[in-house]
Amino acid sequence: MRLLSHNLLMCNVKGCSENNYPLRILVQKSKIIEAELNPDFLRKLVTKLDWKGLHTTLISLDFHKFPEQLAEDDWKNEEFLKELHNVLMQTHIIEGKLVCPNCQREYPIVNGIPNMILKDSELK
Amino acid sequence: YQRRVHGGLMFSRKINKRTLESFLQPLDPFEDPKVHLEQYQTPPDIAAELFFLVSMQLGPEEFEGQRVADFGCGTGIFSLASAALGAEAVHAFDVDTDCLAIAARNVEESGMTAVELIQTDLLVWTPPPSEKPFDTVVMNPPFGAQETETNNGIDAKFIEKAVESCSGNVYVLLNGKSRVRIMKNCEKKGYECDLMVKDIEFPVPKIFKFHKQKTANIKCDFFRISDAK
Numbered sequence: 545m546r547l548l549s550h551n552l553l554m555c556n557v558k559g560c561s562e563n564n565y566p567l568r569i570l571v572q573k574s575k576i577i578e579a580e581l582n583p584d585f586l587r588k589l590v591t592k593l594d595w596k597g598l599h600t601t602l603i604s605l606d607f608h609k610f611p612e613q614l615a616e617d618d619w620k621n622e623e624f625l626k627e628l629h630n631v632l633m634q635t636h637i638i639e640g641k642l643v644c645p646n647c648q649r650e651y652p653i654v655n656g657i658p659n660m661i662l663k664d665s666e667l668k
Numbered sequence: 669y670q671r672r673v674h675g676g677l678m679f680s681r682k683i684n685k686r687t688l689e690s691f692l693q694p695l696d697p698f699e700d701p702k703v704h705l706e707q708y709q710t711p712p713d714i715a716a717e718l719f720f721l722v723s724m725q726l727g728p729e730e731f732e733g734q735r736v737a738d739f740g741c742g743t744g745i746f747s748l749a750s751a752a753l754g755a756e757a758v759h760a761f762d763v764d765t766d767c768l769a770i771a772a773r774n775v776e777e778s779g780m781t782a783v784e785l786i787q788t789d790l791l792v793w794t795p796p797p798s799e800k801p802f803d804t805v806v807m808n809p810p811f812g813a814q815e816t817e818t819n820n821g822i823d824a825k826f827i828e829k830a831v832e833s834c835s836g837n838v839y840v841l842l843n844g845k846s847r848v849r850i851m852k853n854c855e856k857k858g859y860e861c862d863l864m865v866k867d868i869e870f871p872v873p874k875i876f877k878f879h880k881q882k883t884a885n886i887k888c889d890f891f892r893i894s895d896a897k
Contacts, residue, residue, distance in 0.1 A: 548757055549784045552801060558790050567794060577781055584746040585733055585756045633757075657768055660788035667792065 545658050547601065547632045553594055553651075553658060555644035556664045563646040566597045573639040576619060581629045587619055589632070607631055689716035693823050695774045697743055699716055701873070705764055706810040708872050710745045710841070714763050718890055719749040721864065722839060730837060731755045732804035737833065739790055744771035744783065746806045751780035758783040759802070761790055773836050791825055795833035804837055805830040811843040811886065824853050826873060827893060841868075844887040856865070858896055865890040890897070 554565035590598075595614055602610050609627055611618060618624045642651040642658055649666075652659050672761050692712035701707035732754035738747040741760035750758045760783055762768050768785050775783045795801060809826040825848055830838040842850060844867060854861035869885040 545786075546784060547803060552759060552786070553788075554794060554796060556794060579781055582733065582756055587734075589735065589757075592801060594796070594798045655769075655772065657772065657785045657787050657866060660786065660793065661763065661767075662789070662792060662855055 545637045545653055545656050546635060547598070548589070548593045549658070550601070550637075551598065553642060555647060555649055555651075555658075556668075557644070557647055557649050557662060558668045560644060560649070561620060564644055566594075566601055566653065567642040568645055569601065569637065570641040570643060571605065571637050572641075574635055574637045576630070577635050579629075579633050581633075582623065583619075583625055586625065586629060586632070590614070590628070599651055600630060605631075660668070676764075683823045685716050685720040688752060689713050691778070692716055692745055692749060695737060695743065695745060695748065695778070696770050700763040700766070701771065702764065702766075707742060707764070707767060708742070708757070708811065708870070710808055712745065714868060714870065715745050715749050718841065718865065718868075719746075719753060721885055721890075722892075723843065725864070726837065728753065730804050734836075735759075737761065737802040737805045737830070739805060739807040739830055740809050741771055741785070742767050742808070744774045746775075746808060747771070747783045748774060748778055748780055750804075750806060751778075751782045755782055755804075760785050760790055761793070763787065763789050765833065790829055791822070793829070795829075800833055800835040802830075802834040802836070806837070806839045808841040811846075811888075824850060827853070827859075828857065829855070830875060831835060831893060831895050834894075840891045841870075842889050842891065847871050847889050850891070854865050854893060860894045860896040863889055864892050 550569065551566060553567055555567065599610055600610055637653055638656050638658055640653040689712050692715055697709045698707050731750050733756050736750045736755040736758045738758060738760045741747050747758045747760040760771060768787055771785055788879040790880055807826060807830060809823045813822045823842055826838060827838060853863055866889055868890060870888045871883045872886045873883050874881060
């Protein structure tokens, strides 16, 4: 699971409707798999995302080099593009957990696949 | 002519239905298909035909460089076809651990790093609060083809979820028996609904003791659906 997928996931436990996105990430095992950099795709992707949420996630994962707010100039910066590409598209979380900041429900990541399946008692 | 694009293969501009089919052919199928989840193996030739058709009619940009979702990915056939046609990212969703393991193997062996797997119940999953994440959605949702299984309109719910999360087109392969109900549903919701191919023969195993044949062909329809608003 890359951060590319992480931004699609929120906590859907019954009653958990605030502060349930983005999920906190606990990384136990990760690896880098190289992928070709596509600046247009990256830009399109990021404009659709909540950058503030992503930025918070990046800080929590110890990626401190990213600005709190994006500016037009950032997209012309090669270093920025490469770093962003690395964290969004190349970093694969193989084992870990996604944790809801609101209800603390843990979702396991096993073999790179996040498991979001809820128990019957957790469903609305 | 093939060009390696981040571990995957990208086909030349002259997309060939046969090359797409031969790419999908060796993928691992379901090992022990679960009837209650309606896990029917999509034949590679049908998948190739449909994806090729979309490419030809709507353009390669339906997949090339796009962010695609596969709702109910099974063993990953639709996801891998999307990746083969140049999708930059494919999010493959399914509820079943076993078929996701097979999909993971297929992704690994075909080298299509664009494909990511997510285990979730699509009836529970909700798209994130910001803009619609996907450019294109492809799906082959549960058919409602076994007589003792009630479909409960899962196909319509998958379609609604897809349109909610997709800024472009949603491509769905459905049981032909659902045609009228789905078209009515689209009209009610204000969706654009285009029946691209009718009466595709899809092999489905029959589970009842009194049925003579082991498999039957279900006539299926292939739709393009989008939010007209």
